[in-house]
Amino acid sequence: MLKLTKKADYGLMALKYLAEHPDLAALSAKEVADAYGIPAQLLAKILQLLTKHGLLRSHAGMNGGYALARDARQISAYEVILAIDGPFFITSCIKGAKSCELTPSCTIKEPLARVNETIAGVLKSISIQDLAEHEHPAKRETDTQGLVALTL
Amino acid sequence: MLKLTKKADYGLMALKYLAEHPDLAALSAKEVADAYGIPAQLLAKILQLLTKHGLLRSHAGMNGGYALARDARQISAYEVILAIDGPFFITSCIKGAKSCELTPSCTIKEPLARVNETIAGVLKSISIQDLAEHEHPAKRETDTQGLVALTL
DNA sequence: TTAGTATAGGACCAAATATGTCGGGATTTC
DNA sequence: GAAATCCCGACATATTTGGTCCTATACTAA
Ligand code: SF4
Ligand code: SF4
Numbered sequence A, B: 001m002l003k004l005t006k007k008a009d010y011g012l013m014a015l016k017y018l019a020e021h022p023d024l025a026a027l028s029a030k031e032v033a034d035a036y037g038i039p040a041q042l043l044a045k046i047l048q049l050l051t052k053h054g055l056l057r058s059h060a061g062m063n064g065g066y067a068l069a070r071d072a073r074q075i076s077a078y079e080v081i082l083a084i085d086g087p088f089f090i091t092s093c094i095k096g097a098k099s100c101e102l103t104p105s106c107t108i109k110e111p112l113a114r115v116n117e118t119i120a121g122v123l124k125s126i127s128i129q130d131l132a133e134h135e136h137p138a139k140r141e142t143d144t145q146g147l148v149a150l151t152l
Numbered sequence C: 001t002t003a004g005t006a007t008a009g010g011a012c013c014a015a016a017t018a019t020g021t022c023g024g025g026a027t028t029t030c
Numbered sequence D: 001g002a003a004a005t006c007c008c009g010a011c012a013t014a015t016t017t018g019g020t021c022c023t024a025t026a027c028t029a030a
Helices: A006-020 A029-036 A040-052 A077-085 A109-124 A128-132 B006-020 B029-036 B040-052 B077-085 B109-124 B128-132
Strands: A056-059 A065-068 A147-149 B056-059 B065-068 B147-149
Touching: A006 A029, A006 A040, A006 A065, A006 A077, A006 A128, A029 A040, A029 A065, A040 A056, A040 A065, A040 A077, A077 A109, A077 A128, A109 B109, B006 B029, B006 B040, B006 B065, B006 B077, B006 B128, B029 B040, B029 B065, B040 B056, B040 B065, B040 B077, B077 B109, B077 B128
Parallel strands: none
Antiparallel strands: A056 A065, A147 B147, B056 B065
């Protein structure tokens, strides 16, 4: 229920880790997995997914591994979740008109779609860079940002 | 992944339905279920949960059923989800320190907790009344509302 | 050119969760 | 007392998640 999957969770951790090591050309899946205690093979697949969706660049062979495809500032948490878990919907409807057969009679799907948009907006406004910077909790650098419109 | 359970979904529909019929003293679970095609026994349990959490008032016997315990304006979507699905966490950690054994090494749980707060805030700002009023999509009556702070 | 390191990806499995059903019991009304 | 209704625990099933295994492929360096 409204919970992030661990895969997405792992993916975010890995991206953050990569963002924190811009000096290194590439980090292998195993290195990242070991750094956090994430099952290596599972993380491998996650990184493959992220690569397939253009968030990472991979390099096989010795000293190979993964590196961010773009600046950490340009990668949003939303994209990560999207790449790993597929299309983002808080309701069971919408996605291909299947999954919920009471879509016709349902009267709350429209308002919920707005809520969906709002939450997606929140996620879109968070970049990997933001995650990596969470060290200074009291700092506020972007005063104009930080507000998400919710129009029901 | 970040999806509302159908139970919560059903619960919201039912509450909205009750909010739309303030004239009637009580509506039985079966009536509501039939109105939308929701499995009756399942909805019954959901309404029981909502009752137990003080969102509804129930009345057994003939012509019995459920009625909102408070004004529709005073019941938030957040409360509904909380009552039906239990504590609201987008991550697997937090809840009783179990579920995720890499909590110590994890470096993103804190920022994610903020995201969690933000989303909870969105949900808290939506009342059953809001859902019931979704008929007039272009109307904006509360201009000062509708903004949710996101401070990472 | 070959051994070693890495990614790519399909198949599969086990655990957890979500969804839905059944059946018996308690209340209230008529 | 009978019918309608809520209450609630146990159960069964379906779906999703989390995780493993195995093989193939790509790259590097000695
Ligand atoms: S149609 Fe209504 S009930 Fe079915 S998933 Fe969408 S919102 Fe939930
Ligand atoms: S600890 Fe980190 S990884 Fe584990 S659930 Fe919380 S956020 Fe996700």
